[in-house]
Amino acid sequence: MIFDESRVKSQLSTVPPCTQSPIPITPYPQSPLPLIPRGGPEFPSPPLQQNRLLL
Structure with a gap:
């Protein structure tokens, strides 16, 4: 397989x-890490409510 350098560079x-993505990454270090990948800004519900949904 030949990879085009132009494609790779593009x-x-x-x-x-991606650092300018709508999801702010810098303001989150203060919050607990497990909440970020699990819920994210779209689902800011606490882990207790998420557990209810999972069960």
């Missing part, structure tokens, strides 16, 4: 802007 160039 993909890499699109990586840095």
Whole structure:
């Protein structure tokens, strides 16, 4: 398989802007880590409510 350098560079160039994504990453370090991947900003419900949904 031959990888085009132009494609790789174009993909890499699109990586840095992800820091400008609508989801703020920097304000979260103060909050507990488990809540970020589990719920995220879309589902800010506490783990207790999430457990009820899972059960």
